[in-house]
Amino acid sequence: MAVAHSRQNGALENPVDLPAPSLGAGATTAEGSTAKDAHPSGREKHGRFTQLLRGVTFAVYFTSCCVAIHATQILGSPLYWINRDVYYAYMALTKQSFGLLVTTMTHWWSPTTIRISGDASVAGQIRKTPDGRVEFSFPERLILIANHQIYTDWLYLWWVGYANSPRMHGYLYIILKESLKYIPVIGQGMMFYGFIFMSRKMAVDQPRMAYRLRKLKTQQTAPGGTSKFYTPMWLLLFPEGTNASQNGRNKSAKWAEKIGVKDPEHVLLPRSTGMYFCLSELKGTVEYVYDCTVAYEGIPRGKFGEQYFTLASTYFQGRPPKSVNFYWRRFRVADIPLDDAASFDVWLRDRWYEKDALMEQYLSTGRFPPSPPQPTTDDGSAAKGGSRGGDEQDGFIETEVRTRYWWEFIQIFVVLGAFGLVGNMLLKAWSNLVHAVF
Template sequence: MCTVVRTVRRMARKGGGQRGISTAEWRRMRRPDCSNQPPPIQSQPPPPPTRVSRARRDPPIAKPPTAIPPPPFTPRPMAPLASDSVEFVPMSSSTSSAASADTPSSPTSLVSSSSQLSRVSSELSSSSISSVPTLNGSSSAGAGGSVVNGGLNGSVLAKRHIAASLKPKQPKMFQAVRFVSFVFYFTTAVLTINFTQLIGWPLRLISKDWSHAWVDYTKQSFGLVVTTMTQWWSPTPVHVVGDHSVAGLIVRTEDGRIETKFGEKAVLIANHQIYSDWLYMWWIAYTGHVHGNIYIILKESLKNIPFVGWGMQYFRFIFLSRRWEKDETRLHNAVTQINEDVDWPAWVLIFPEGTNITQSGIDKSHKYAQKFGYREPQHLLLPRARGLYYVLKHMNVPYLYDCTVAYEGVPRGGFGQDFFTLPSIYFEGRPPKSVNMHWRRFARAAIPLEDESEFESWLQKRWLEKDALLDSYYTNGHFDGEVLVDTEVKLKSVREILQVYAFPATVALAANVAWRVWQLLR
């Protein structure tokens, strides 16, 4: 329309509109040209209703504190130990120099800052389990966090991924089959042993020797059960190493098993890594043919476990409450009874640390070391000497055998219970890749038993030597020694497992025969 108006005005100025409109002008008239008009007014949406903001409704949220990076690892100096009457053979210098050349000088080079720890944790959480490398030796600490006070202070997620990468998990269906079969076997075996114990309980009223033999028979049966559990549901290679003191006492048989010749009377000590330590030590007793004559010193709470704890009480295991006024009486009664049974073998197993190594245990051990001025080991808890001192002083044994246990797959500074638990070992099919043992023997006559403080000092030195052995293992991946036997946990014959069910089967058969005879006589 604006073009038409301009055309009409132009024609009016030329003469009142006498001339017609040309074609070009007509085309221009039809072409829209509104450049001079103001832009159209766009409709605006209605303003939103006024409301009180969340900042006015809710109180301000405090910002989380900034994460403080963990302090760097500073290893405690290992001063040379004072020599005493018992000889200790350290690692050879050639091996030590080769190991030091291949490993970093300090674990702080693995994780130098909290940002690196966050990056590692994010990579582990975003990647699949199969992409996480298997960690062992000194380089393992970097995947879980920095090493502080001997503990692995990394994220829980990183620890779980590392544990999952140690050995691939079995399919869910396979785990279910393992679980059902294990529970069926273990439950039937334990109930059978409990039934056998109940039937033989009146023997103590008839003869002490008969009762002792019956107790050892049931204890032997349970030793076969735990050995079968490991052989069938948790097959694991075992590397047994010893120094010159056990030369000739650990031998390998033709079928690949080992036999230990520690004698009929002995006291065994070991460091406590995971909950299955006592199972492997019971297997060691099986290799020495004394799995029916072992006495394990345990904490008191374990005797209340249904069926299993009741059976352990019948086995005459020694339960301690960590109160010396009670424990002294229990140790006195147990040791006196063992000494009276002169003709019966007896192995006493004790874990001087009292519990498996954890961060809370390290904290308690640190307080104990500060209280009495002891040097702290890097890979162990400080031992408690009183119970072991009482056993060695009052029990007639010629030797003390010391075992240092390490499990392949637990990184330096890590806790075994974070990687290997009883469900993961027997249900999920993730046992340790190998069990490593280092054995030493000490003559009882060479141990200072005249004074408890002297014995405690002697034990602390032995524990620092064990710590040096573990440090060598984490560096080299194996123990060094003069005796080396590679084997696995297994029975001499599968027929041995029938011993567990022999007596109940005999009772059932006799009852069936008696019932049929009674029916015929009627």
């Protein structure tokens, strides 16, 4: 279904006729509080002891994996001075490990339904596998943009890279706040990943971004020197600059008033400078911008996800989002006005007004628009990319965040284990040599 935007009121034209779920706005719960103040995922599922146990096991798993990944990065860092191509391939392997970490920790401690739909621009690129997973067929190089609801948005989008074919969880690049690089272990690990850290001062940030983006658009030579190619890259941007909150809402309103535009109701007004710079630098090496609109089930109108889905609620109390909802669109870079910053600013703002309309539909109906039916051949059979079937009949794919095989998390420790094994063998060989000589 195509999404049309009304400039007068930001409403969604021709909204899908879906039954509106009872969100219980204003209803009184057994505890005497109003439903809009209750947690969207209900009461705590676990008692204090179980929460403590879940917290300890989560901390042990997350910390041990982060330490193992960072140690693997340090051990491979000399490759930077030996062979840059091998070094970046090695770091992509460690980035895959972090993708496995966030996927497994979500599956084990914070299981949730992922509900996916999209417009005609992504038709045939999202399908459900026979074992209940979802598989994306997005290209190896793209810019990914999304509205920023809560701090874990990036986690679910990293999982999308894992679920893609080919898998892209080793080639995700994120633009982050500069303060994050000072987090012990994690911050240094993200620096190895080639993430871009922003101080929010363009005079400082532009040279950093230019340096990193030049690396991302440098062509590599294929084995044998017969051809050249660009390294796979998913560049994740949150044009809003911060997650939705009352403070962000107030800043968005002030900014909208300052520049004389309408402030969206459900998303924050995007800032276009960083994205414009990225697109301008990468133009000619990236064909598409993929846009994801994200919504979390049960957040009352006028409230914010950060008020409900905290670390404790999501991972320890057993109250993760009941569903995380994605609506996908795709835009060709060649069709985006990049001749001047002002035109691009208008283009991006219009896309965010469309997002606001999508969010209004979600809040009103509990669903984003469904995906359009896939094309069929003359005999009625599915064309390439497949038609809806099974759980896709209503235009939505429902799945969960999980790895294909339960044991994949072991890969996080494989490289470090191999270093340990080789080191142990070398020590034994050295010891035997010393004893033989002396």
